[in-house]
Amino acid sequence: MFAPYRRLFSAKGSVGFTLTGFLARLALSMSGVGTVVMVAAMRHSYALAGAVGGSSLAATLVTIPLLGRLVDRYGQSRTAVPAAIWSAAMSAALVGCLATGAPAWTLFVTNVLSATAPNVGGMARARWAELYGDDDARMHVANSFEQVLDELCFVLGPVVVVGLATGIAPAAGRIAPLVLTLGGTVLFSLQRGTEPPVRAAGSSAAxxxxxxxxxxxxxxxxxxxxxxxxxxxxxxxxxxxxxxxxxxxxxxxxxxxxxxxxxxxxxxxxxxxxxxxxxxxxxxxxxxxxxxxxxxxxxxxxxxxxxxxxxxxxxxxxxxxxxxxxxxxxxxxxxxxxxxxxxxxxxxxxxxxxxxxxxxxxxxxxxxxxxxxxxxxxxxxxxxxxxxxxxxxxxxxxxxxxxxxxxxxxxxxx
Known part of the structure; x- marks a missing residue:
């Protein structure tokens, strides 16, 4: 019954980039909820929490396409790792601002600046396209599997965040995705055998x-x-x-x-x-x-x-x-x-x-x-x-x- 999925993972390195990429993708489903829960608990304002969380989402509308273009131009690992390091640093700054009672405007600034977490899901799909781009049947299975992973992340992510925030500390629900973003992206980027090569672009690339x-x-x-x-x-x-x-x-x-x-x-x-x-x-x-x-x-x-x-x-x-x-x-x-x-x-x-x-x-x-x-x-x-x-x-x-x-x-x- 699951033979199509078994055949999908017959390619060398496919298991490695799938497992490591899952960590970073789970972080993306946790960050927004983690920010709202943390700010609401530590500043006692859902209005502020929603506004801070929304500011990061608005920023990703600019940063995600830009990062996608940079990945195409310079490669996945050369772009994703620096972007993840910057995102983790700004996320840590957000937690620090909350912990020290910094002004509300600092929460907006640090959260907006943290919106550089790479779209690892898109990069994983690009790797499948590199492996099976000429095989429509396997690409159908690969895209199906990727969508199931996305759904799984958005089921697990909020549950994990709430559990950490209520069971350990409000900031724990935001620190966890910080760690997963950095660790997952670095481990994903180390899977060099399946990374798509940078292709020389023609006249339409601009x-x-x-x-x-x-x-x-x-x-x-x-x-x-x-x-x-x-x-x-x-x-x-x-x-x-x-x-x-x-x-x-x-x-x-x-x-x-x-x-x-x-x-x-x-x-x-x-x-x-x-x-x-x-x-x-x-x-x-x-x-x-x-x-x-x-x-x-x-x-x-x-x-x-x-x-x-x-x-x-x-x-x-x-x-x-x-x-x-x-x-x-x-x-x-x-x-x-x-x-x-x-x-x-x-x-x-x-x-x-x-x-x-x-x-x-x-x-x-x-x-x-x-x-x-x-x-x-x-x-x-x-x-x-x-x-x-x-x-x-x-x-x-x-x-x-x-x-x-x-x-x-x-x-x-x-």
Whole structure:
């Protein structure tokens, strides 16, 4: 049953970069929650905690694409290790400012400056592309596995943070991701045998991958998908609180991630049928359909199965979507293209959180589930409207690159 995954790890070094990369990726799922919990406990203000945490998220919208471009230009290890060292140092400074009672503005400055943690998930996907880029079946399994790892991180991360913060000290939930970011990134970078080589870029390298029309469509769809995730989290917390079960918010949200992870694991065992663009549109449509029943939730017990169901289309959609991004972008700009996709998700998540926070304070908490349903619908409409551009861009990207230009100039102009 798990034969596709066993074959995936037959490549030398694949286990090493997967295990070490998992540590750094787990840190990314812990940092934001750890910051909010730590600031709220030590400064007794959720407003300040949310603002400080949000400042780092806003900064990553700038730093993540920049780091992706630097990785493509100079290589993973040469870029990721200095970025992780700087991030760890600024995270330590944030903890120090809190411990010494420094002014609130120092918390914002240090947390913004800490937003240089490398996107190890994107770098791991680039390594799989280097190993199996010419094998569509194995890349499908690799992307499925990576999505399952992402879901696992976002299930485990917040639980670990809360356990450390309440069981040891408030700062422990922020120190742990600091250590994991640095240690995991260094260990990941030491796996040199699977690191993609730096490719000499052609005449299109100076342009952003966003000049690719297909990637612009994907980024917009992922923006709405991120809005779905961000709004779903805030609305679920508010809804469980309105039911006097606020402590159940974490487990209920985890059910959505569990449903997504199981669907991703099973999806990886299937042989892909049809074009990647059609599969992506189908996945986004399934995500919109499975979100709709959440509007019927009237109690905690009705919410539990509906959240699990809502997660079932998430991983297949993200797996196909990340595979599409890899098809659209030439190898010499793969890390930057992947980080732009992640930036769309993060920006959407931030937007969804803000809109959901405004909504649940003014309307009934249960009605807030119309927001993730609406975000999923907008993602579907955008994917459907942009399907022609996606197909044209994928077709152009598969053409041989013009002589002297290995960046698939035609794919960039599609």
């Amino acid at each position: 342009r952003s991958p966003l000049t690719n029309r297909g990637l612009r469509v994907m980024t917009l769809v992922l923006l709405f998908t991120g809005s779905l995730f961000g709004s779903l989290e805030v609305v679920t917390i508010a809804f469980t609180d309105s039911l006097h079960h606020r402590s159940a918010a974490g487990p209920v949200l985890a059910l959505q991630a569990v449903g997504s992870a199981l669907a991703g694991l099973l999806f990886g065992m299937l042989t892909p049928r049809g074009s990647s663009t059609t599969r992506f549109l189908t996945g986004v449509g399934g995500m919109a359909v499975l979100m709709l029943p959440l509007t019927l939730a009237g109690s905690l017990w009705s919410l539990v199965p509906l959240m699990f169901l809502a997660g079932m289309a998430t991983s297949p959609t993200m797996i196909t979507g990340m595979g599409l991004v890899q098809e659209l972008i030439p190898r010499s700009q793969l890390n930057e293209g992947m980080t732009l996709a992640v930036t769309g998700l993060l920006g959407g998540s931030s937007l969804g959180s803000v809109l959901a926070g405004w909504s649940v304070e003014r309307f009934d908490a249960g009605d807030g589930y119309l927001l993730p349903v609406g975000a999923a619908t907008l993602a579907l409409l955008t994917a459907a409207a942009g399907l022609g551009r996606l197909r044209a861009s994928v077709s152009a990207a598969r053409l041989p690159a013009p002589a002297g230009d290995d960046t698939a100039e035609l794919g960039q102009r599609a």
